[in-house]
Amino acid sequence: MARDHTLQGAERRAAALLLAPSLTGTTLFLLLPFAETVRRSLFDGRGIRFVGLTNYRAVVENTAFRMAVANTARFIAVCLPLLLGISLLLALGIRALRTPHREGGGRVFKTTFLLPMGIPVASIVLLWQVLFAKAGIFNTFLVSLGKNPVDFMGTGAAFWVLIATYLWKNTGYDMILWLAGRDAIPQDLYEAAAVDGANGWQAFRWITVPNLMPTFVLVTILSLLNCFKAFREAYLVAGAYPHQSIYQLQHLFNNWFLQLDLARLSAAAVMVAGALLVLILLVQKIRTGEET
Amino acid sequence: MRQPAKKMRLQRLAVGGVLFLLALLVWWPLWFLCTGALMPLDELEATIGPALGRAEGMVCWHLLPSWPTLQPLMELLLDTPQFFAMFWNSVGQVFPQLIGQLLVAAPAAWALSRLRFRGRRVLLHLYVVLMLMPFQVTMVPSYLVLHTLHLLDTPWAVILPGVFSAFPVFIMTRGFDAVPRPLLEAAAIDGAGPVRTLWRIGLPLGIPGVLSALVLSFLEGWNAIEQPMTFLKNQAYWPLSLYLSDITTQNLGVAMGASLVMLAPAILIFRFGQPYLELGIQAGGIKE
Known part of the structure; x- marks a missing residue:
């Protein structure tokens, strides 16, 4: 008993030692400055005079902020279902290629669809310009079909270019999650169903769909959180000053940052953090719910 | 039939x-x-x-x-010193991050995964929350601390926040979860200290998780746009990722070549790291 106690004590000390560098860094670079951000959000621009919720009110009433929130919401509303649907179809397609003995090209396709995740945005900027410019490849194609060319970057069409770009780059990530979820469904279930005379659609409807539900919830929430990181794609499509249809929260933050408007910026950051915290806690609840 | x-x-x-x-x-x-x-x-x-x-x-x-x-390509490699500077800026900002993550995140992940102590679950939750926060949230805090430490407009402004990112800690924790506990208890009875156990047993057996984290971090760092854009005003420190995105294409041939050279290391890492990349993605989403 006494020995056991000292063993536990040793583990505690070891844990403290091993965690020390990471926790020090996290505290110094994230937690303390975030506390300061919360404080600043309640003070005036120089961080001296307490102003209560004035900054928050200024942010919420700001038209650019409203536009950015609306754009981000619109982006998520359009992008998320497409992302989930396409990645699921890709995953199921790759599964369907497999036979009991061979991969049947599934590996090549899996690698292919994951590849854009590894392609740096910077290396395809030039290509995107060639594709979407006024005299670019897509417009050449449209003109040859007898249609009018579209100004992809300067009109609302930019939104759809952003959606396509985001899907192109991130579908592979979700596909891997779907594949893992699908691979976890025991093959016995399908064999039993086949014995009972179920056809492909019935097996999908009554085995695949219900068993993929936990994956669905997690993929949805993770993808939702990832959508907030779509700035890189937007930057790829349109640079730092895009058409207003793809002006997102990050653009606004960058603008306010350039103006060194720290009070408003802090309030906005705290609000975004709060909204996302709710989502994240939801993921955590699902995750721990699964473990028990 | x-x-x-x-x-x-x-x-x-x-x-x-x-x-x-x-x-x-x-x-x-x-x-x-x-x-x-x-x-x-x-x-x-x-x-x-x-x-x-x-x-x-x-x-x-x-x-x-x-x-x-x-x-x-020759012109790019031989006659464009500016390009070289940017390329080495990228290298000089990404690899210190990876080394730092290995030194800082791996021990923390080991403790979170394989040691029992009070507050473990709370800390794990904390790392997950921090990991999932986008740049919009961490931008102001990072600015405040970098400003206080006078690190703005130096490569450290990109490197240090990267080193202390919560993301590799979480992925490596998932990787270390696969190391069987009885092995560790045997090592403890043999008198091996925690650091030695991590070095001798943890790293060799948990290496897939460590590599997953490093592959994902490399791709992230090589593709960095937001951090250098915000914290590096001096173009002399710009990494290739930012410079190319802002390219005004004085010379199309050079721009084409530069795009390819930017792509090459990422594809190389992808080629050899793909299994770990997939593992890392799964670790982020689904319980093992």
């Missing part, structure tokens, strides 16, 4: 065909970058120049260069 087998084969063929068409969306851009880098300058100007407002008419694209040449 014959009929269903034949039907199955047809079905597979149809699925394969659709996937092939979609795969072209990935293959074609890569083809464009590879052939574009080998295309002579006058051909580039004539074919894609119009898209960039450098020539009249509409853009067109040749599937193969009419006269492949290494000249633009």
Whole structure:
């Protein structure tokens, strides 16, 4: 008993030692400055005079902020279902290629669809310009079909270019999650169903769909959180000053940052953090719910 | 019995065909970058120049260069010192991050995964929350601390926040979860200290998780836009990722070559790190 106690004590000390560098860094670079951000959000621009919720009110009433929130919401509303649907179809397609003995090209396709995740945005900027410019490849194609060319970057069409770009780059990530979820469904279930005379659609409807539900919830929430990181794609499509249809929260933050408007910026950051915290806690609840 | 087998084969063929068409969306851009880098300058100007407002008419694209040449690539590598500076900026900002993560995140992950102590779960939750926060949230805190430490406009402004990112801690924790506990108890009875156990048993057995974290961090760091854009005003410190995104294409051939050189390390890491990349993605989403 006494020995056991000292063993536990040793583990505690070891844990403290091993965690020390990471926790020090996290505290110094994230937690303390975030506390300061919360404080600043309640003070005036120089961080001296307490102003209560004035900054928050200024942010919420700001038209650019409203536009950015609306754009981000619109982006998520359009992008998320497409992302989930396409990645699921890709995953199921790759599964369907497999036979009991061979991969049947599934590996090549899996690698292919994951590849854009590894392609740096910077290396395809030039290509995107060639594709979407006024005299670019897509417009050449449209003109040859007898249609009018579209100004992809300067009109609302930019939104759809952003959606396509985001899907192109991130579908592979979700596909891997779907594949893992699908691979976890025991093959016995399908064999039993086949014995009972179920056809492909019935097996999908009554085995695949219900068993993929936990994956669905997690993929949805993770993808939702990832959508907030779509700035890189937007930057790829349109640079730092895009058409207003793809002006997102990050653009606004960058603008306010350039103006060194720290009070408003802090309030906005705290609000975004709060909204996302709710989502994240939801993921955590699902995750721990699964473990028990 | 014959009929269903034949039907199955047809079905597979149809699925394969659709996937092939979609795969072209990935293959074609890569083809464009590879052939574009080998295309002579006058051909580039004539074919894609119009898209960039450098020539009249509409853009067109040749599937193969009419006269492949290494000249633009050579010019990039030999006559463009600016490009080299940016390339080494990227290297100098990404690899210190990875080394730092290995030194800082791996021990923390080991403790979170394999040691028992009070507050473990709370800390794990904390790392997950921090990991999932986008740059919009961490931007102001990072600015405040970098400003206080006078690190703005130095490479450290990109490196240090990266080193203390919560993301590798979480992924490595998931990796270490696979190391069996009895092995550790045996090591403890043999008198091995915690650091030695981590070095001798943890790292060799948990290496897939560590590599997953490093592969994902590399891709993230090599592709960095937001951090350098916000914290590095001095263009002398800009990494290639930011410089290329802002390119004004003075020389199309050089730009094409630079795109390819930017792509190459990422593809190389992807080629060898793909299993770990997939593992890392799964670790982020689904319980093992």
